[in-house]
Amino acid sequence: MSKYRILNTRAPRVDAVDKVTGKALYTDDLKRPGLLAGAILHSPLAHARILNIDTSRAENLAGVRAVVTHREAGTVPYGVSPARYDETIFCHDKVRYVGDEIAAVAAVDLDTALEAVSLIKVDFEELPIVLDGYTAMDEGQPQLHKMYKNNICAKVNWHFGDIEKGRRQSHIIRTDHLTSKMQDGAFLEPQSILAEVDSQGGLTMWSSTQAPHYVQRTLAMALRLPLHKVRVIKPAVGGGFGPKASCSSAELATCLLAMKTGKPVKFTFDREQVFLHSRARHQFFHTMTTGVKKDGTLSFLEHHCILDGGAYASFGIATIYYSGSLLGGPYRLRNMKYDGYRVVTNKPACGAQRGHGAVIARALFEIQLDRIAEELGMDPIELRLKNVMEAGETTCNELYVSSFGMREALEAVRDSAAWKKKRSMGGKTRGKGKGIGAACGFFVSGAGYPIYRSRTYHCTVITKVDDVGGGVTVSSGAADIGQGSDTVLAMITAEELGLSLDDVKIVSGDSNLSVDLGAYSSRTTLMTGTACRDAARDVKRQILEAVANKLDVAPTTLDLKDGLVMSLSEEIDFSELRKEYLQEHKGFMDLPDGPDLTFREASRIAFLEIGSIIGTGKYKPPPLGGSFKGAAVGTSPAFGCSAQVAEVSVDLETGQVSVDKITGAHDCGFAINRTQVEGQMQGSMMMGMGEALMEQIIYDTKGRIVNANLAEYKIPTAMDMPHLDAIIVESNEPHGPYGAKEVGEGAIMPVIPSILNAIYDATGVRIEELPVTPERIIAAMQESKKKAKT
Amino acid sequence: MKKIISLTVNGIKHELAVEPRRTLLELLREDLGLTGVKKGCGIGDCGACTVLVDDVATFSCLTLAIQVEGCSVETIENLAKNGKLSRLQQAFVDHGAIQCGYCTPGMLMTSTELLRRNPHPDEQEIRQAISGNLCRCTGYQKIVDAIKAASGEYDE
Numbered sequence: 001m002s003k004y005r006i007l008n009t010r011a012p013r014v015d016a017v018d019k020v021t022g023k024a025l026y027t028d029d030l031k032r033p034g035l036l037a038g039a040i041l042h043s044p045l046a047h048a049r050i051l052n053i054d055t056s057r058a059e060n061l062a063g064v065r066a067v068v069t070h071r072e073a074g075t076v077p078y079g080v081s082p083a084r085y086d087e088t089i090f091c092h093d094k095v096r097y098v099g100d101e102i103a104a105v106a107a108v109d110l111d112t113a114l115e116a117v118s119l120i121k122v123d124f125e126e127l128p129i130v131l132d133g134y135t136a137m138d139e140g141q142p143q144l145h146k147m148y149k150n151n152i153c154a155k156v157n158w159h160f161g162d163i164e165k166g167r168r169q170s171h172i173i174r175t176d177h178l179t180s181k182m183q184d185g186a187f188l189e190p191q192s193i194l195a196e197v198d199s200q201g202g203l204t205m206w207s208s209t210q211a212p213h214y215v216q217r218t219l220a221m222a223l224r225l226p227l228h229k230v231r232v233i234k235p236a237v238g239g240g241f242g243p244k245a246s247c248s249s250a251e252l253a254t255c256l257l258a259m260k261t262g263k264p265v266k267f268t269f270d271r272e273q274v275f276l277h278s279r280a281r282h283q284f285f286h287t288m289t290t291g292v293k294k295d296g297t298l299s300f301l302e303h304h305c306i307l308d309g310g311a312y313a314s315f316g317i318a319t320i321y322y323s324g325s326l327l328g329g330p331y332r333l334r335n336m337k338y339d340g341y342r343v344v345t346n347k348p349a350c351g352a353q354r355g356h357g358a359v360i361a362r363a364l365f366e367i368q369l370d371r372i373a374e375e376l377g378m379d380p381i382e383l384r385l386k387n388v389m390e391a392g393e394t395t396c397n398e399l400y401v402s403s404f405g406m407r408e409a410l411e412a413v414r415d416s417a418a419w420k421k422k423r424s425m426g427g428k429t430r431g432k433g434k435g436i437g438a439a440c441g442f443f444v445s446g447a448g449y450p451i452y453r454s455r456t457y458h459c460t461v462i463t464k465v466d467d468v469g470g471g472v473t474v475s476s477g478a479a480d481i482g483q484g485s486d487t488v489l490a491m492i493t494a495e496e497l498g499l500s501l502d503d504v505k506i507v508s509g510d511s512n513l514s515v516d517l518g519a520y521s522s523r524t525t526l527m528t529g530t531a532c533r534d535a536a537r538d539v540k541r542q543i544l545e546a547v548a549n550k551l552d553v554a555p556t557t558l559d560l561k562d563g564l565v566m567s568l569s570e571e572i573d574f575s576e577l578r579k580e581y582l583q584e585h586k587g588f589m590d591l592p593d594g595p596d597l598t599f600r601e602a603s604r605i606a607f608l609e610i611g612s613i614i615g616t617g618k619y620k621p622p623p624l625g626g627s628f629k630g631a632a633v634g635t636s637p638a639f640g641c642s643a644q645v646a647e648v649s650v651d652l653e654t655g656q657v658s659v660d661k662i663t664g665a666h667d668c669g670f671a672i673n674r675t676q677v678e679g680q681m682q683g684s685m686m687m688g689m690g691e692a693l694m695e696q697i698i699y700d701t702k703g704r705i706v707n708a709n710l711a712e713y714k715i716p717t718a719m720d721m722p723h724l725d726a727i728i729v730e731s732n733e734p735h736g737p738y739g740a741k742e743v744g745e746g747a748i749m750p751v752i753p754s755i756l757n758a759i760y761d762a763t764g765v766r767i768e769e770l771p772v773t774p775e776r777i778i779a780a781m782q783e784s785k786k787k788a789k790t
Numbered sequence: 791m792k793k794i795i796s797l798t799v800n801g802i803k804h805e806l807a808v809e810p811r812r813t814l815l816e817l818l819r820e821d822l823g824l825t826g827v828k829k830g831c832g833i834g835d836c837g838a839c840t841v842l843v844d845d846v847a848t849f850s851c852l853t854l855a856i857q858v859e860g861c862s863v864e865t866i867e868n869l870a871k872n873g874k875l876s877r878l879q880q881a882f883v884d885h886g887a888i889q890c891g892y893c894t895p896g897m898l899m900t901s902t903e904l905l906r907r908n909p910h911p912d913e914q915e916i917r918q919a920i921s922g923n924l925c926r927c928t929g930y931q932k933i934v935d936a937i938k939a940a941s942g943e944y945d946e
Contacts, residue, residue, distance in 0.1 A: 016882070020875060020882050022866035022867045025825070188890065237890065238891065481890065484889065682929035682931045683929050709835055710831050710924060717921045717924065718923075721930045724931040
């Protein structure tokens with residue numbers, strides 16, 4: 001039997017009923033008195049100098065309340081990483097991608113605002129553009145930013161161990177390539193913002209953001225406001241996956257319009273604007289050379305990567321580091337070299353997206369392992385099992401894994417998917433249209449350091465007992481964007497205090513409540529979960545001390561369980577406390593009458609004794625990682641790992657791939673909520689499958705997106721998705737609350753390579769460019785036939 | 791020029807003056823305050839705005855308000871009766887078919903229509919029915935599980 005009452009169960013989400021009844025409020029559902037509508041003028045050109053902006057006709061249109069450009073907004077540089085602040089609220093000298101923001105309007109209604117935007121006249125001098133990330137660094141290419149010589153926004157050159165030694169030890173050495181495409185977040189809720197100023201000069205912004213704290217800081221900095229005068233509130237958010245983590249020009253512009261007009265202003269992206277704003281997955285060009293010894297032991301990895309990041313840095317500095325650092329695990333690899341270049345091009349800026357930076361690198365490395373296994377005549381899962389790390393080991397780039405169920409996860413998918421039986425043909429079925437493939441993954445459970453250099457706590461949680469007794473309210477800046485963090489906080493609090501979930505209220509996603517770095521890097525369960533646990537324990541201690549004091553017993557003899565105060569030793573006479581409580585509540589319904597003192601009574605009595613009871617918790621990781629440049633990125637208090645087996649059918653006439661089944665296992669340390677862990681895994685499978693087979697942003701020669709909608713930018717539908725089998729592995733992470741660590745992003749890591757390895761098994765051809773469309777499969781098969789003939 | 795239309799929404803009769811180009815989605819969200827109806831794309835790609843028009847699942851973003859003159863429209867706000875969730879809503883809650891929740895109203899309306907029409911759908915019929923409703927969070931597995939669990943003697 002589980003030692004927990006609520007943790008590790010399948011408790012329904014705390015927001016489930018609101019979401020099935022239409023009561024959950026998202027930013028675009030909010031209204032304020034006197035609300036104005038906002039609209040933004042985007043650049044129609046990918047690269048041009050701004051010669052003049054004439055807003056006079058827009059200003060004179062009836063119903064327009066404000067028109068703002070860089071003249072009103074100023075040109076304070078901002079961005080994500082302080083070392084790469086390369087954006088301003090509006091373009092002032094140049095536009096750098098189709099969609100770059102030039103001006104914004106607030107008007108009495110949306111029609112008027114859009115008409116005003118169309119009346120703004122901008123004179124441009126067109127500049128040559130650079131669209132191809134692979135050649136963007138070459139001499140003679142047009143330059144986007146003065147601060148990025150040769151369009152290089154960031155580069156990483158790492159060498160751990162000695163790859164030359166590794167090369168000498170190798171029996172097999174092979175080099176492979178993989179290229180991906182820019183991906184869109186494709187969350188269902190387009191970004192929406194509502195901003196308002198109060199009479200004390202305070203600015204409040206409701207926004208569909210993943211990171212209220214970082215956004216609060218950026219608003220204050222770029223709009224020149226004191227930090228404490230800026231409040232960011234995150235209502236229900238319809239998915240984020242990374243692109244909603246950075247502060248956007250749209251957020252800044254909407255706040256500026258509210259400040260200029262003194263009225264609340266709302267601005268909501270249409271679907272095309274979601275694509276134009278992007279901040280989603282980069283395009284990656286990976287080349288890897290991997291060596292193994294005769295027995296399959298990995299001897300070295302030499303990795304070269306170019307990331308096309310679009311026009312601005314956004315999260316890209318972290319992205320390029322993650323691309324290299326997260327190959328340090330889950331296998332024992334002593335020698336690793338990484339050269340990464342993040343370039344800028346005249347396309348929408350890329351940022352973080354689920355599996356930040358590591359997804360395509362992981363895909364290529366896992367494909368390499370498959371190809372090496374084949375050359376060695378080894379089963380690919382056996383090759384992996386031979387190399388997996390165990391808990392207590394440190395990677396060559398100084399990442400310490402304190403818990404690690406990699407072996408268990410691999411064995412679980414191998415057995416559950418009947419791998420041995422299905423692979424038993426030993427390649428004899430290869431190329432006959434049915435295939436099976438496997439892969440692993442490795443990911444952080446919360447970034448070890450904040451984005452800005454600081455000793456800040458990564459989160460604080462404040463749990464207050466109702467003064468009237470009965471329930472508690474947990475206040476946290478954490479951002480539930482659909483992943484279910486509010487439910488995790490409620491479950492932890494209920495478990496610690498012996499309460500039912502109904503007696504725990506969660507208020508979250510508000511920068512006024514506490515500092516919380518937000519929903520990114522799969523950090524919330526481990527970090528905010530720890531702070532939440534400690535806040536609840538603090539509350540419990542205070543209640544029990546007050547009650548024990550009143551009863552004249554030692555607090556250690558009391559415990560809270562099932563809504564009651566339990567005595568751990570002899571029977572205690574609670575009758576005096578009961579009497580006092582009943583006296584206060586003459587005429588009330590449902591009064592306590594059992595033999596035990598209820599939490600309701602105990603919490604009220606404690607208040608009568610000591611006043612408001614407030615428990616606090618905080619979390620900050622210990623110093624982590626090595627001392628080399630960039631060592632901070634990739635560090636984490638814990639690491640998740642996962643394995644997956646994909647089964648596919650490929651129509652050898654048309655190249656059409658159907659994924660028949662996906663079996664995944666993820667080590668989340670401990671599942672706070674089993675249903676939610678599975679949900680994160682299944683969602684990851686879908687997003688990875690989309691990226692493997694269908695998703696790609698397509699640009700024309702002028703840098704305009706030609707498929708900026710959800711019909712032509714294809715994401716998987718229910719018809720595309722197979723049955724998804726999610727196996728939970730629990731390795732009991734010592735640094736996580738109750739042993740818990742991440743699942744939200746790590747689970748995507750093995751998806752693309754397991755599918756690509758299965759496609760190889762089905763077709764006998766390797767595709768080096770994502771997405772693996774039918775055209776690419778047919779072309780590769782024709783090429784392979786041609787080669788076989790010659 | 792505004793046009794007067796009459797329609798029934800969630801059992802209540804309304805007479806409203808609307809611009810001919812106003813969509814049913816705008817009418818429901820902005821004029822009637824039924825913000826449970828969601829806009830994900832505005833061009834019929836995502837299904838988040840699905841409502842029932844005379845019992846047929848319909849994209850409200852692609853429907854003009856004046857087209858539903860005399861019709862009966864049902865939205866997510868009408869599924870729970872007297873504070874009790876419908877069987878399907880309860881199944882969504884119990885099976886974890888919800889994450890961000892933005893596709894949920896459309897998903898529920900489409901699958902409510904399915905189960906009223908076909909109380910015993912097989913998995914393929916379920917997947918086909920909801921294939922016009924995009925979800926980016928769940929991989930659809932738990933949504934399919936929930937609809938399956940609610941099927942059978944479907945009495946809401």
